[in-house]
Amino acid sequence: VRFLEAQNRKLADELEKLKAKWGKETTQIKAMYQAELDEARRLLDEAEKDKARLEIKVASLEEQLEESRQKFGDATKEIIEQRERIEKQIQQLADFEAEVGLLRRRVEILESDRDKDKKMITQLQDGINRARIDLDNETLLHVDAENRRQTLEEELEFLKQIHEQELKELAALAYRDTTAENREFWKNEMGQCLREIQQVYDEKVDIMRGEMETFYNLKVQEFKTGATRGTIETQHAKEEVKKLRTIITDLRDKFAELENRNLHLQRELDTLRREKEERERELEDENNQLKTEVAKLRAEMEAILKELQDIMDTKLGLELEIAAYRKLLEGEESRLGLRQIVEQITSGHFSGGADHSDSSLRMSQLIKGEMSAKTTYQRSAKGPISIAECATDGKFITIENTGRKDESLAGFKIKRNIDGLDKTEYAFDKNYVLKSGAKAKIWGQGQKPLSASASDLEAPFQNWGLGANITTKLLSQNGEDRATHVQKTVYSS
Structure with missing residues (x-):
């Protein structure tokens, strides 16, 4: 004592x-x-x-x-x-x-x-x-x-x-x-x-x-x-x-x-x-x-x-x-x-790198001095429609049709979960069709540039949101997951 x-x-x-x-x-x-x-x-x-x-x-x-x-x-x-x-x-x-x-x-x-x-x-x-x-x-x-x-x-x-x-x-x-x-x-x-x-x-x-x-x-x-x-x-x-x-x-x-x-x-x-x-x-x-x-x-x-x-x-x-x-x-x-x-x-200085494998796994790393941020991207799809890219600043999400025929996205939705919370949701128009081999970007409101493609869309909100753990899903009419894009960021010193 x-x-x-x-x-x-x-x-x-x-x-x-x-x-x-x-x-x-x-x-x-x-x-x-x-x-x-x-x-x-x-x-x-x-x-x-x-x-x-x-x-x-x-x-x-x-x-x-x-x-x-x-x-x-x-x-x-x-x-x-x-x-x-x-x-x-x-x-x-x-x-x-x-x-x-x-x-x-x-x-x-x-x-x-x-x-x-x-x-x-x-x-x-x-x-x-x-x-x-x-x-x-x-x-x-x-x-x-x-x-x-x-x-x-x-x-x-x-x-x-x-x-x-x-x-x-x-x-x-x-x-x-x-x-x-x-x-x-x-x-x-x-x-x-x-x-x-x-x-x-x-x-x-x-x-x-x-x-x-x-x-x-x-x-x-x-x-x-x-x-x-x-x-x-x-x-x-x-x-x-x-x-x-x-x-x-x-x-x-x-x-x-x-x-x-x-x-x-x-x-x-x-x-x-x-x-x-x-x-x-x-x-x-x-x-x-x-x-x-x-x-x-x-x-x-x-x-x-x-x-x-x-x-x-x-x-x-x-x-x-x-x-x-x-x-x-x-x-x-x-x-x-x-x-x-x-x-x-x-x-110190910022540095980053990225690589892409056949399993649709991408990693990028941002380092400043003794602190670093490691971001991992992972994609998966159950059909020809997949989520090709999600902008890091939340301006747009890119979807892609890798099939040999046009696909109708009537009733499909894109949901985005940020750090465990459902933040944004976007529903496609009933007449929207994505052509074979084509890509389309869903821009935030006011973010769509003048040089955008005719197939690009504009969401009713300004930004898709930012966070450390982001999960983006493409849901069918029945609520079934058709494509998933996962983004995880880990900070270390």
Whole structure:
């Protein structure tokens, strides 16, 4: 008991000495590194200011980019409207050309009908000429018949005169006869002969007169009928020709009007085409300028993002150094002494390495002075979909399809457990499909770069989280583990 009490007093004295000594040396070390800490704080403040300035510049550039996109969209809409107008004009021109072609065909048909009517008129005129010739022939025959009739009448008159002369002579002979009976007999005979001759003559004359009248009436009737028919046909042909001429005149007027309208539309179409070409050239130049500006803005944005990333890396390094300083300042004194530890820390450097084996095991080590951090990565998958990479700063998670066909991730989820706690969870869209051999990154909100792939996604939270022990799982619709990514970090001194 006495020994323990003595030992206890000895330890208490040593503790008092250490406490007194610790306070003095801590104050000295704090005064020694206060300037460096102030400089680090100043750098941090400047980094925050630069970050805020760059964020403002990035926001302004994004607004300019959005405005340029809006102008480009308006120009595209205007081009589409111009194309629609040109297509409507072309369709209208095609309709007019079709109408002109139809009218041309109608004109050709009417011209062929006109040629047919001309041929018919020529035929009718030939028929009329033939009828006139026949009429002239019939007139000549009629005149010949009249002459024959007159000749026959004169011959008849001559025969009458001869008969009368003979009768006179016979009468004279009869009167010379002295016998009354003879005179009476011859008188009766002569009367009987004269009556018979007169009867025969009258019958012949009646027959000839009937034949002549019948022939003459028949010819006249035929001529009248032919002339009437020819006159009707001629009048009908004249009316048809007049109608056809009126229709042809109207069609020619309408054709001339349509040709003028077609020329006017052709000129309008040429004007619209020239305006379209000029507008397309202007829009193309403006589009090229916008593309150039967008490329410049993207290059500036990437440079700014790179500079911002460098600043963030510098800030992270400074925070790690400050944390190390704070830990060393608050720590206990070792055998080498607190000053020696601080000198070793300030003279130390960061180093890291990584290797990757077929079993998907990766290790990296970060050493600063006498302190080191050892990180181990391990992957596993039960199908073609695997978790290929998890960013150390928690910005993104990469998934990969190693199969030969496209895989649907409808209903799949990614859960991330950090130091034993479920921190983040992301659910895929029901229509999302990962193509064969493709990779896709799920970025934190606002972390997705402009040069990201079209298959990349963006989560509704800013960061996937940081920690020492991180387990990332890909769960199916039934909650089954399909892929796992384990990250373990061990710190040692």
